[in-house]
Amino acid sequence: MEKLLSVKKIVVGNQQVKILRDISFEVKEKEIVSIVGESGCGKSMTLRTIIKLLPKNLEILSGEIYFDRIEIRKYNEMEKIRGKEIGMVFQEPSSYLNPLFTIGNQIEESIKENISKKEKKEKIVNILKEIGLSPNVYYQYPHQLSGGMQQRAMIAMSLINKPKLLLADEPTTALDVTTAFGIINLLKNLISKYGLSIIFVTHDISLARYISDKIIVMYAGMILEKGNADLVYNKPLHPYTQKLITCLPEKYKKGEKIRTIEGEVPSFKNLPIGCPFSPRCEYRQKLCEEKIPEEIEVDNRIVRCIRYGNFMEN
Numbered sequence: 174m175e176k177l178l179s180v181k182k183i184v185v186g187n188q189q190v191k192i193l194r195d196i197s198f199e200v201k202e203k204e205i206v207s208i209v210g211e212s213g214c215g216k217s218m219t220l221r222t223i224i225k226l227l228p229k230n231l232e233i234l235s236g237e238i239y240f241d242r243i244e245i246r247k248y249n250e251m252e253k254i255r256g257k258e259i260g261m262v263f264q265e266p267s268s269y270l271n272p273l274f275t276i277g278n279q280i281e282e283s284i285k286e287n288i289s290k291k292e293k294k295e296k297i298v299n300i301l302k303e304i305g306l307s308p309n310v311y312y313q314y315p316h317q318l319s320g321g322m323q324q325r326a327m328i329a330m331s332l333i334n335k336p337k338l339l340l341a342d343e344p345t346t347a348l349d350v351t352t353a354f355g356i357i358n359l360l361k362n363l364i365s366k367y368g369l370s371i372i373f374v375t376h377d378i379s380l381a382r383y384i385s386d387k388i389i390v391m392y393a394g395m396i397l398e399k400g401n402a403d404l405v406y407n408k409p410l411h412p413y414t415q416k417l418i419t420c421l422p423e424k425y426k427k428g429e430k431i432r433t434i435e436g437e438v439p440s441f442k443n444l445p446i447g448c449p450f451s452p453r454c455e456y457r458q459k460l461c462e463e464k465i466p467e468e469i470e471v472d473n474r475i476v477r478c479i480r481y482g483n484f485m486e487n
């Protein structure tokens with residue numbers, strides 16, 4: 174499979190804080206890559222960096238991003254890529270759908286192709302059908318749809334220009350389990366139908382394993398482990414990934430007390446000098462508090478932990 178997206182050693186932040194540090198990963202054609210991690214670890218910021226939609230006070234300080242041979246950092250015509258080559262689906266569709274316009278109207282607005290109104294309508298009705306919505310949804314307003322239907326409408330909107338890459342930021346978190354699985358299976362099917370790649374953001378590592386080819390585990394703006402989804406889930410190497418998996422509710426028998434990861438996620442204004450996970454890690458050594466571990470390849474995946482490799486210069 175060809176490489177579609179290549180993120181190389183990206184640092185995002187400003188003089189005061191670094192929100193993303195040394196982020197590198199790749200997405201190949203027709204691949205689903207999940208980014209997992211606790212709230213505030215930088216998952217959404219990673220997606221926003223790819224499409225250069227960062228908050229005003231933050232910028233890409235170093236590194237490179239290649240999308241389909243374009244160097245995104247130097248590229249000044251992002252409007253040609255956003256919503257066209259790269260589609261986006263967000264957690265709460267209700268905040269992105271305009272309550273005053275019908276779904277048909279809103280999807281029509283996002284069509285970039287120069288075609289007649291009739292052709293646009295045909296295209297929209299086809300895509301609504303393909304993602305499991307009735308053609309009538311074309312005439313409906315967002316409030317007339319359930320959360321799952323709104324999310325499907327958002328997916329239709331993001332696919333209307335046939336993107337090569339879909340960024341899905343927790344698209345199922347606000348939905349009940351059955352509706353969420355309907356959406357997940359839909360996303361999986363889209364890969365074969367449209368041949369697109371997906372970056373899927375979630376808190377839930379077991380969902381990530383179900384949906385994706387690769388898992389990226391983030392913590393405090395850094396990637397701590399990344400690799401084949403089954404491998405990372407079944408044989409996690411990083412102490413943080415191991416904790417994420419042992420704390421999953423489905424790993425417990427009825428009545429057994431569920432453990433949580435002790436301690437708190439560090440604040441970006443007060444990050445540990447060394448390994449970001451060091452304050453919560455049971456394997457911590459003295460050097461872990463002083464130096465950041467380098468990414469190292471172990472057992473067919475990448476891990477950032479001194480138990481498997483070296484420290485890098487801070």
Ligand SMILES: Nc1ncnc2c1ncn2[C@@H]1O[C@H](COP(=O)(O)OP(=O)(O)OP(=O)(O)O)[C@@H](O)[C@H]1O
Nearest residue numbers: 192211212213214215216217218219228230231441
């Ligand atoms: N404009 C900003 N300036 C400085 N820091 C910011 C800014 N916006 C967000 N942050 C911080 O960046 C960090 C990463 O945020 P991000 O939204 O990527 O987290 P996330 O992993 O998507 O979390 P969640 O799971 O809650 O959506 C957060 O700790 C947040 O406080």
Ligand code: SF4
Nearest residue numbers: 448451454461478479
């Ligand atoms: S580098 Fe040290 S503190 Fe960090 S995860 Fe590894 S053992 Fe734990």
Ligand SMILES: [Mg+2]
Nearest residue numbers: 216217218342
């Ligand atoms: Mg987020």
